[in-house]
Amino acid sequence: EDKVVQSPLSLVVHEGDTVTLNCSYEVTNFRSLLWYKQEKKAPTFLFMLTSSGIEKKSGRLSSILDKKELFSILNITATQTGDSAVYLCAVEAKDGNQFYFGTGTSLTVIP
Amino acid sequence: EAQVTQNPRYLITVTGKKLTVTCSQNMNHEYMSWYRQDPGLGLRQIYYSMNVEVTDKGDVPEGYKVSRKEKRNFPLILESPSPNQTSLYFCASSFFNEQFFGPGTRLTVL
Numbered sequence: 001e002d003k004v005v006q007s008p009l010s011l012v013v014h015e016g017d018t019v020t021l022n023c024s025y026e027v028t029n030f031r032s033l034l035w036y037k038q039e040k041k042a043p044t045f046l047f048m049l050t051s052s053g054i055e056k057k058s059g060r061l062s063s064i065l066d067k068k069e070l071f072s073i074l075n076i077t078a079t080q081t082g083d084s085a086v087y088l089c090a091v092e093a094k095d096g097n098q099f100y101f102g103t104g105t106s107l108t109v110i111p
Numbered sequence: 112e113a114q115v116t117q118n119p120r121y122l123i124t125v126t127g128k129k130l131t132v133t134c135s136q137n138m139n140h141e142y143m144s145w146y147r148q149d150p151g152l153g154l155r156q157i158y159y160s161m162n163v164e165v166t167d168k169g170d171v172p173e174g175y176k177v178s179r180k181e182k183r184n185f186p187l188i189l190e191s192p193s194p195n196q197t198s199l200y201f202c203a204s205s206f207f208n209e210q211f212f213g214p215g216t217r218l219t220v221l
Contacts, residue, residue: 098156
């Protein structure tokens with residue numbers, strides 16, 4: 001059965017802290033892994049990863065994929081209250097272009 | 112403005128009363144998809160469409176129908192809604208895997 005597991009389920013940190021969110025997957029015919037941010041509304045796209053070991057970076061956010069160990073991490077440095085959200089990991093399967101989402105990590109950043 | 116729109120945004124209905132949730136995108140995307148989001152279960156794919164007249168089942172298709180007669184529209188049809196279909200529904204369209212989500216439709220079936 002295809003599945004995506006995110007950890008931790010929730011996280012509370014103080015502004016300025018660095019956080020690491022984890023996503024592991026077991027998906028047949030892996031095609032890509034995507035990270036989204038959801039702030040009480042529709043998810044918004046952050047990163048798409050297809051190759052192992054190549055870091056994607058956008059400001060204070062970065063992500064990397066390990067296709068051998070079947071996981072990805074999302075790092076957020078110098079967290080701000082605006083980073084408070086649910087972070088979703090999704091994996092696309094090559095056959096049929098289906099997407100499998102994890103249940104998300106809820107991040108709360110305290111001032 | 113590039114966007115995915117859904118209507119209605121909120122709907123309360125009763126068991127068995129057929130309903131349609133519309134989804135439209137103005138980005139000329141070929142791929143469109145429907146998801147439901149439930150606490151503790153995350154986003155689960157209901158149906159997706161690779162192009163006009165091409166649709167396929169996702170993880171949880173039971174109780175739902177879709178159609179793709181035009182590229183921009185991808186309505187979700189519940190022929191006989193039941194309380195277990197109470198959920199938050201998202202439509203999405205995508206270009207090279209980057210999915211753009213609609214604002215969501217919160218459906219309650221009594």
